[in-house]
Amino acid sequence: MRSNRTFIFITILIGLILQIIPMPAEADVYRPDWLLMILCYWAMALPNRVSIGIAGLTGVVLDLLYGTALGVHSFALAVPIFLVAANYQRMRNQSILQLAVTIGVLSMIYHLLIYWLQFWLTSIDFRLTFLWPSVTSIFLWPWLFWLLRKFRRKLGVS
Amino acid sequence: MNEVFARGPSLLTRLAFVLSLSVVAMFIDTKVESVSTFRAYLTSLVSPLQYIADMPGAALSWSASRFTSRKHLLEENELLISQMTMMNEQLQRFQVIQQENQNLRSLLDAPVRPQMQKMIAELMAVDNNPYSHQIVINKGAIDNVFPGQSVLDESGIVGQVIEVGTTNSRVLLLSDVTHAIPARINRNNVTLIVNGIGDVNELSLEHVPHSTDMEEGDLLISSGLGNVFVEGYPIGVISSILRDESQPFAQVKVRPAAKLDRLKYLLLLWPVEESSEQTLSMTQDETASGEQDAE
Numbered sequence: 001m002r003s004n005r006t007f008i009f010i011t012i013l014i015g016l017i018l019q020i021i022p023m024p025a026e027a028d029v030y031r032p033d034w035l036l037m038i039l040c041y042w043a044m045a046l047p048n049r050v051s052i053g054i055a056g057l058t059g060v061v062l063d064l065l066y067g068t069a070l071g072v073h074s075f076a077l078a079v080p081i082f083l084v085a086a087n088y089q090r091m092r093n094q095s096i097l098q099l100a101v102t103i104g105v106l107s108m109i110y111h112l113l114i115y116w117l118q119f120w121l122t123s124i125d126f127r128l129t130f131l132w133p134s135v136t137s138i139f140l141w142p143w144l145f146w147l148l149r150k151f152r153r154k155l156g157v158s
Numbered sequence: 159m160n161e162v163f164a165r166g167p168s169l170l171t172r173l174a175f176v177l178s179l180s181v182v183a184m185f186i187d188t189k190v191e192s193v194s195t196f197r198a199y200l201t202s203l204v205s206p207l208q209y210i211a212d213m214p215g216a217a218l219s220w221s222a223s224r225f226t227s228r229k230h231l232l233e234e235n236e237l238l239i240s241q242m243t244m245m246n247e248q249l250q251r252f253q254v255i256q257q258e259n260q261n262l263r264s265l266l267d268a269p270v271r272p273q274m275q276k277m278i279a280e281l282m283a284v285d286n287n288p289y290s291h292q293i294v295i296n297k298g299a300i301d302n303v304f305p306g307q308s309v310l311d312e313s314g315i316v317g318q319v320i321e322v323g324t325t326n327s328r329v330l331l332l333s334d335v336t337h338a339i340p341a342r343i344n345r346n347n348v349t350l351i352v353n354g355i356g357d358v359n360e361l362s363l364e365h366v367p368h369s370t371d372m373e374e375g376d377l378l379i380s381s382g383l384g385n386v387f388v389e390g391y392p393i394g395v396i397s398s399i400l401r402d403e404s405q406p407f408a409q410v411k412v413r414p415a416a417k418l419d420r421l422k423y424l425l426l427l428w429p430v431e432e433s434s435e436q437t438l439s440m441t442q443d444e445t446a447s448g449e450q451d452a453e
Contacts, residue, residue: 013207016207017207017210017211020207020208020211020283021211021214021215022211022212022215022283022284025419051169051172052169052172052173052176053172053176055176056176056179056180059180060183061204061207064197064200064201064203064204065204065207065208066285066287067285067287067290067292067294067320067321067328068287068289068290069183069184069187069188070183070184070186070187070197071179071180071181071182071183071184071187072180072184074176074179074180074183075176075177075180075181075184078173078176078177078180079173079177082169082170082172082173085169086169114289115289117184118289118290121184121188122289122290122335122336123335124289124335124356125356
């Protein structure tokens with residue numbers, strides 16, 4: 001029971017670190033949404049462990065790490081996680097490719113929400129490069145999914 | 159584990175709860191000034207994550223510094239020595255000019271410019287957030303860093319401290335869209351305001367009349383108006399002026415003096431009022447010894 005929670009906590013922590021790990025400026029535009037993918041996986045696999053509340057909390061931590069106004073990322077993370085939590089049974093029956101596309105759409109929602117909130121707080125211009133992470137997330141999702149499922153089954157997290 | 163029957167409040171209620179909390183937090187965080195200390199406390203709470211994320215890069219640069227070749231080090235050493243000699247020569251002249259300037263100012267009864275206390279800081283992290291240009295440096299409240307402090311690199315102003323944690327702090331770069339800095343042209347003292355436009359290689363001057371006396375290549379230095387930035391440090395060089403009479407204002411682009419995308423070592427400045435005499439005599443001693451070395 002305790003180790004289960006610890007494992008989920010550790011994966012979220014790794015997601016946060018991957019979000020802020022320094023990368024060269026050229027590659028930075030393509031940084032996948034690690035945290036969103038990890039939260040989506042847990043919300044789908046264990047919807048009564050990880051849901052909107054956890055998404056909001058990790059969002060606040062991400063805001064602190066990024067230096068954005070508190071609440072921007074918690075808002076933007078809560079909406080896609082809500083969609084996953086509301087449709088988790090449908091998503092479990094999707095093939096891995098369908099799921100990857102779904103993740104891409106969720107990631108776009110996430111980025112558009114961030115853009116919209118930032119636009120509301122400080123006026124910024126929209127650039128299509130803001131959506132590159134959605135594309136890289138689609139390609140990374142199958143591997144992340146496989147990895148997380150493997151560990152989850154091995155450790156018997158439920 | 160029963161997954162069919164949900165426990166607790168419904169999903170929609172939870173969503174509404176989290177979203178409204180987020181909106182309230184956003185509103186308070188951006189509109190209310192007094193929460194910044196609370197935020198700084200929270201930031202130092204999550205700073206271990208920042209240190210962990212910084213570790214691979216730090217390890218890489220550590221190993222790179224371990225395994226640099228002897229030849230490379232010798233070359234670098236030679237370059238640094240020649241640079242230092244050149245700079246010492248400039249500094250010797252600078253000391254004389256500074257003294258002269260101070261004498262002239264006291265003759266004119268103008269206030270003598272105070273000396274600055276300085277500290278070297280190192281870059282810890284660059285925010286990958288595409289919407290804002292911020293960096294994190296490795297000096298914080300225990301080093302007496304304060305919000306609004308000027309941050310420089312070796313060639314010009316980088317930005318200002320906006321958030322101070324215990325051991326690290328966050329710096330807003332000149333290039334951020336929300337940043338503006340009062341400046342003046344070094345050549346003719348025309349005062350202007352330099353705005354960031356979200357591009358690390360370009361700043362812009364807004365609301366400049368067509369008739370303003372400025373040329374491409376003019377150096378902009380901080381004017382110290384607004385009491386945030388220290389006076390007299392380079393901001394950038396005017397790179398292009400578009401005087402299109404159909405537009406209300408001239409469109410002026412500025413290339414920042416600091417290499418905002420290549421930061422490594424930064425300089426923090428503290429304005430000092432009291433001990434200016436002391437530091438001055440100290441620097442003079444240093445010059446004296448430098449002259450002896452040169453001989």
